[in-house]
Amino acid sequence: MHPSSVVAAGEPYRGPAAVPVENVELHHTAYVVADLEAALAAWRQALGAVVEAGPYWIRADGVRVCFLCYPGGRVELVCRQGTAGAAKGPSQGSRPDHVCFLCDDLDARVAAARDQGGVVVRAAVPSEAFEGRRMCFVLYHNIGLIEWVQR
Numbered sequence: 001m002h003p004s005s006v007v008a009a010g011e012p013y014r015g016p017a018a019v020p021v022e023n024v025e026l027h028h029t030a031y032v033v034a035d036l037e038a039a040l041a042a043w044r045q046a047l048g049a050v051v052e053a054g055p056y057w058i059r060a061d062g063v064r065v066c067f068l069c070y071p072g073g074r075v076e077l078v079c080r081q082g083t084a085g086a087a088k089g090p091s092q093g094s095r096p097d098h099v100c101f102l103c104d105d106l107d108a109r110v111a112a113a114r115d116q117g118g119v120v121v122r123a124a125v126p127s128e129a130f131e132g133r134r135m136c137f138v139l140y141h142n143i144g145l146i147e148w149v150q151r
Contacts, residue, residue: 023104027149028067028074030097036064036079039094043068043077053129060125067129076100076129098137100147106134109148113138121145 033039036055043049052069068075078097103109106124114120122137127149129135135149 023151025102025151026073027100027102027147028076029099030065030076030078030147031094032078032080032097033094034079036066036077039077039079040066040068043075049075056129058128060127061122065129098145098147100149102149102151104151106136106148106150110136110138113140113146113148117141124150 031039040049040051047070049068049070052067052074054066055064056066057064062081064079064081066077068077110120110124118138118140120136121139122135124134124136126132127135130149133150135147138146138148140146
């Protein structure tokens with residue numbers, strides 16, 4: 001990494017910004033788990049997790065989700081149902097999956113993502129986890145999977 005590209009702690013990154021970040025809020029980081037109840041017990045025991053909401057059945061994606069609350073943020077546990085339910089990865093089938101942001105204009109965010117080469121992997125649909133507000137998933141080539149939720 002070139003020294004001029006390093007950003008000091010507390011200093012904003014001043015590189016090119018294609019999309020303004022105002023009105024965007026980090027909502028949660030998600031982990032895919034093989035067994036939701038077992039994962040809840042493990043997160044409670046190891047990290048003192050407090051359930052904020054759920055579990056919810058998300059019909060559009062065939063998953064059950066639960067939100068855990070910590071000071072400064074949330075973790076969403078996601079369990080695929082049926083034959084796709086078993087997550088593959090470290091920690092007995094648990095692995096990081098995506099980061100979720102709330103935004104004021106979902107359609108504008110999706111359009112900007114497409115303009116930047118992002119691929120919409122879940123079209124916008126109402127979500128039970130967000131009181132019927134629309135959400136979608138975008139896969140960014142240089143970032144990974146991002147969930148956008150209409151505020």
